[in-house]
Amino acid sequence: MKTPGPVLAEQIRRIEDSKLFSFRSGQLPTWCPGCGYFGIHAGINAALWQLGIPHHKVVVVSGIGCAGRYPFFSNTYGLHTTHGRSLPVATGVKLANPELTVLAVGGDGDGLGIGGGHLPHASRKDVNISYVLFDNSIYGLTKGQPSPSSPTGFKTKVSPSGTTERPLNATLMALSYGASFVARLFAGEPGRIGEIMAQGIRHPGFSFLHVYTSCVTFDKEYKTWDHLKEWVHPIPEGHDPSNFRAAMNLVLDDDFATGLVYQRGGNG
């Protein structure tokens, strides 16, 4: 390997000095250049840093898929489990040691497809863990098949004429399952992710963060950065996140309003 020149070395030193990056492990993420997951990674790290949680007190549990690799890139304890099973495993970790901050992370195929049966129960059990769903509406690691949140008509290798199924709406699901903290976010806004993620971690129950993101390699048609930037907008001012009916109406009326959708027991 070539020794970095003085400019690059200075940049590396600055990055290393910055506490903000301390939650990154030494592993270079295997995500494609331009992947939205980098933004989510930055957001989660910012939240953990901001809350001042020691690295060794955090466990990140994941399933399978591009997002499943997250624990390797996180300077925390990690458990990379089987496809779809991050939530029950995270539940076990939290019950065993409530002093740990436990995050479950995974993609839409992992969390809404193979593991779709666990979200209702994690929501109603209300165990104090945070679940971040990286929703790019495609199976990336298996190279581009439709996911449960792909739109009707989405063309992929296994749906050459477009999918015929209707997409799942994860925010709506979590709300109706009774999750006590529900937020919808956008990978292009790590700052918002960090801010609301920190609230979610502080929330004394199950917090669900649904993050819209883009797969730059296998989706050139639907959730592209251009489209997402055009569609995503903040939840209108005046929305009361403690009002369940208002939260349901918001989600039913608007697929792309982002921010804190619902929190039982007010903000705190």
Next chain:
Amino acid sequence: MSKLDITVEVCGMAGDGTIAAGGLINEGMSRGGLSVLAFDSYPAEIRGFGRCVTRSRIGHERRTALEEHTHVLISLNDEQSLSRVPFLTDLSAVFFDNRPPAPVPEESSLAAHVEPTTALFGMPFSDLAAQAAGSDRGRNLVALGGFAAVFQVPSELFQQAIVKKFKSKGQKVVESNVRCFQAGYAYAQERFSERLRDPISFPPRKEGPDIVMLSGNTAIAEGALDAGLHLYFGYPITPATPIMEYLAKKLPERGGRLMQMEDEIASIGAVLGGFFAGKRSMTATSGPGFALMTELITHGVMSETPAVIVDAQRGGPATGLPTKTEQSDLHAAVFGGPGDSARIVIAPTDVLECYHLTMKSFQLAEKYQIPVIVLTDFFLDNRVESVPPPVAGDGDGKDMTVYPDPDAKEPYRRFKITESGVSPRALPGMEGYIFTATGLEHTEKGLPDYTPENHSKMTEKRYRKLRSALEDLPSPVEQAPVGRMDLGVVGWGSNFGSVHEAVNRACERGLKVGALKLTSIYPYHEDAIRDFMSRCDEVLIAELNFEGQLANLIGHLHRKEVIRLNRVTGLPMPPSVIYKKILEILGETDS
């Protein structure tokens, strides 16, 4: 005085109080100092017209198997009991309701079907209960009173048992039940005085711990509690559910937590999560649930996370026979799941072993960082045995985790390749040891690595743990050990009880037959088993499955083809079936 060994059966329709009456017989007789082995069989449906049968083998010596025959039949419903008539021995006794609440069709009358040598005791169960307690609900207790009087069992034994069973329901219930029992007792004493049977002889009272009636499932739960169980996750399934129900009450009392999960996959997932974070965790299931768990069990193998899983086997495949017994999950337990996934499988053979081996499984799981499967079966889980209360050994709750050395110079490697295969394990929350565990093949540090050298090295490492664990796994036990044997019989799980008794009978007859009890199913003590087999001309492996799954696993250790005795009736294998096979192999005639 000849040694007492009788089987008493209560048979009725669901709702007749059959199981309650059987339970009282077990409790009363064990209070008198007799040894009891009892097993209930009931339908998988909650209501409806299913037959309930409780069978209790009662005697002076401890028994580990049930025969098919019956000496005393207490019928609470003659139509249901008819099917039991062929199993009555000569000189049996039958108690029946001669004025049942609903008329019995003539062709179902028990009296018309039994052999003339059978003593018939017809009593108006319902009328007597109605007189004693105002309703016929206590007719099972009237029947019990009749049985006690005819066999001259001291009535206080049963009365104590009744008080114990019903005291939580209040004094009125206790009293009305005692009155029903007494009514039956008085009636039988008056009417049958001339036909009173040989009294059941009770041994003199011995000092020592009280005897308790313990089921396999309760013993498993108690063993887990005494091992320091902290978290239980489960999903209801017959016959494992009683473990969860028992722990739901007891685990919180000891500061632990139980959570019913949405399915078996979630249950094993949470167990792995719990153990990953350093707390003893467990789940229990049966075949269909176990099948769902296998992927995550192999994750435990790959990520070197401990787990304890009880597989209470029932008949299969698929949903199979939910309330019947079988030993056909052995292949699934040892080999189930993707890849070369080395795990530990142990199988208790009786209720006390359920307690001790469950406890042991936590130590093994923790010490070797590996999933441990405890294989039981319906017959072992749901039978009750009169046993001295099991007591944990000194080191049984001891933390067996191999922690990293805080003074180590080199950077921490969670999956370090060692001679024993065991690497130091850090727990989340410990500073300075951050790592990620994964189900992917990985390096010593835990990072994904699919290179050929790494995969072979790591697979070898994981299998080395089994070699090391063998030292801690219970060795096979020989019964009636002699130098050379004409025949050796190998048994495992609950079926070993039947092997034990059959081999005893053969030895009493002077045959050169021995038995080998196997509790370490995988890994197994190859040398000890081969040594036993090499001293036998023939080897018979008797098990409750069609394929001969244990025979498939260890048969090659014998220089000749092993003989298989397999039965899949859903019922335990009676010792007489094995005994007959022994005679057949040795060319002896049954006399």
